[in-house]
Amino acid sequence: MSAFDPKMLEALVCPQTRQRLTYDASKQELVSKAAHLAYPIRDGIPVLLVDEARQLD
Numbered sequence: 001m002s003a004f005d006p007k008m009l010e011a012l013v014c015p016q017t018r019q020r021l022t023y024d025a026s027k028q029e030l031v032s033k034a035a036h037l038a039y040p041i042r043d044g045i046p047v048l049l050v051d052e053a054r055q056l057d
Helices: 006-010
Strands: 022-024 029-032 039-040
Touching: 006 022
Parallel strands: none
Antiparallel strands: 022 029, 029 039
């Protein structure tokens, strides 16, 4: 399993809001606070698809 490089956050934005993402290492997710979505990271690769994102409460 590859690790996600947090330096990638500088280049990544939420595909829905175009806002910055935060990295949740414990859940291996990128979180969009603006969209209330958490995008999964699989094998070190962020899956930035709204259909794959988890809705946050």
